[in-house]
Amino acid sequence: MHEADTRTDRPAPAGHVVVIGGGIAGLAAAHRLLADGLRVTLLEAGPRLGGKLRSGELAGLRVDLGAESVLARRPEALELARAVGLGEALQPPATATARLWTRGVLRPLPGGHVMGVPGDLAPLAASGVLSAEGLARAGAEDALEPEEIGEDVALGEYVAARLGHEVVDRLVEPLLGGVYAGNAYRISMRAAVPQLFDVACTHASLGEGVRELQARAARAGQTGPVFSGIDGGIGRLPLAVAEACRAAGARILLDSPARELTRTATGWRVVAGSADGAGGAETIEADAVVLAVQAGPAARLLDRIAPSAASELRAVEYASMALVTMALRRSDLPAGIADGGASGFLVPPVDGRTIKASTFSSNKWAWAGTDPDLFLLRTSVGRHGDEGDLKRSDEELVEVSLADLGLAVGLAPTVRPVATTVTRWDGGLPQYPVGHLGRVARIRSAVAALPGLAVCGALYDGVGIPACIASAGKAADVVIATLGAAGAPLAPTTDQHTGQ
Known part of the structure; x- marks a missing residue:
């Protein structure tokens, strides 16, 4: 992060930036732009912030319903967490002993x-x-x-x-x-x-x-924990970033998808409206725009102004998955879970199981293991090209998860969870096939022809949280450099309406 970078060699650029997308990439971009003195409006199409970082409660216990950790050997996520007041809450896993359920047996990874x-x-x-x-x-x-x-x-x-x-x-x-x-x-x-x-x-x-x-x-001394979590869940991170952004003057609008993006004589115009279309539309003038959304929404916004980028974005494929989170009674746990020695297990697709992994959350994270009676765990289902099980109902996903847990760790077939929740991430993870970096380069090249516009997110520089934050920093720096170099609102090039 660049929170402490005052860069007194040049004046801070003045201007208004619209950030489209309220996942961790969009929030990190907004945070970076605000730190450089810019005014920011952030538009999120849905009713909540955080994207695939999401916390909730199950049986009165705090749980992560999306990503649960960050790579600790990259600095971006840890630095952002510290910058928004979560430094003391960072913690490594209580145990990181994962196993593989393969060839009929749980084996050490x-x-x-x-x-x-x-x-x-x-x-x-x-x-x-x-x-x-x-x-x-x-x-x-x-x-x-x-x-x-x-x-x-x-x-x-x-x-x-x-x-x-x-x-x-x-x-x-x-x-x-x-x-x-x-x-x-x-x-x-x-x-x-x-x-x-x-x-x-x-x-x-x-x-x-x-x-x-x-x-x-x-x-390099990289001998410590590979991953880090946050006391109370990684889902706290986007909320803390949003709070810091609001404190710095950002305007954050929920249920406000960007419907149109056009260039003007002095910069950019964004038309935003309520998700159900019933709340009318708002036209927002900006000096620059950061697109921090998935490929589909980005392609729709770029169709007229950058058609080649839109075409490349439409070729990006996504995988869907579901997380089945359960609260079980500790007294019902078999030794394979209750001994506290394992953080969970992975399942190779070749073994033909329904679940792809299971995390013993109350073993893995100290903050999730404090209840003396209840134990949190979760399973994941679905991957690109193997998403048939996602057509099952939530209840069916719970049942097949319990059945696989019975085979893997000896969970008795009579055990019933105290509470369950199924979180579905439809089209949640971009795929990186051979040639992906070339596609990203072509998208960014087309976008770079439109000064004051930048893109960021999981499809560009990596799907992990630190990579998304780094991507956001890169986009913010592009905007800052453009506005700083212009010293004034941007004048459009002659191809502003064609995208050629």
């Missing part, structure tokens, strides 16, 4: 890997995750000739060619699926795991490259 790609086969062999044949195939990589990757490659295809399909199917898929809810055989290695792509291009083997990445992390 082996260490020494980068997104499931092993650098050391010893922990992998000890875990029993791979068959003897799969382990032998992974160990045969040193006998293979190095491969030319080119500009990009599907992560699953490349890893399978080097280490065998079992490594992809039982390690890479469940880990990558937890981030993107996608298919490892389609996801771009360069876009999704760029550090792995870099060492794959420069090292004779993937194993050697992974060991190099681990050595770099050790030299």
Whole structure:
């Protein structure tokens, strides 16, 4: 974050910026713009802020109903949390011992890997995750000739060619699926795991490259927790950012989707209206605009002014998923959960289960485990290309989750939750197929031809919370630089109405 960056070498730009989208990217962009002295109006189409960061209550207990942690080895989310008064609330997981439910048994998730790609086969062999044949195939990589990757490659295809399909199917898929809810055989290695792509291009083997990445992390002192949470839930973060933005003078409008975006002789005009269309419309004049929305809404707004960007945005695919959150009686828990040693487990799609993962929230987060009688856990269902189970009712998703938990950890079939809630994220996670970075570059190039306009969010620079905040900072800096360089409201170029 740039909260403390006073940059006295130039005057702060003056102007009004409309931020469209009230997820964490839009809120972070607004926070950054306000810190530079700009006036901000934020438009959110829905009734609440935070996007896929959402907190709620279940059986009187605080729960995260969306993302539950941030990557602690990137600074952006932690810095933003501290800037909005949540520094003291940051906390690592109470336990981070995850398991894999594969080949019929809960097995330890082996260490020494980068997104499931092993650098050391010893922990992998000890875990029993791979068959003897799969382990032998992974160990045969040193006998293979190095491969030319080119500009990009599907992560699953490349890893399978080097280490065998079992490594992809039982390690890479469940880990990558937890981030993107996608298919490892389609996801771009360069876009999704760029550090792995870099060492794959420069090292004779993937194993050697992974060991190099681990050595770099050790030299950089990155030996602490990989993830961090917030006491009370990550869903507190967007609300705290919004409160800080309001305190700094931001105008934040809910149920106010942006309907039209046009250029004017002095900047931009945004027409916003109520979500149901019954509340009329408001026309807002601005010097600049930040689009922090998903591909579909962004494409609609850019159709006339940047048709090439709109076309690229329409090609972005999204995955849907559902989170099933339950409160169980501690007295009903089997030892596989009640011993407190595990934070949950991942499920490889190849095993054919309904749930893709389960988090033992009351084990994983100290703040979620304080009730002596109730225990919180959740399961996830659905990923790109495998979303049939999402057609089930909420009640059915609870039942299939309980059935899988019975098979995985021994939860008795007679156990009934005290309370449940199902949160559906329809089209929630953008997919990063091979060539995704090229698409992002083309979108940004088309948008850059319209001074005073910038884009940010999960589809551009990574789906994780720190990546979204970094994307927001990049967009805010583009706007700040444009307004600062202009020193006055922008004059449109001659192609303002054509987008050419």
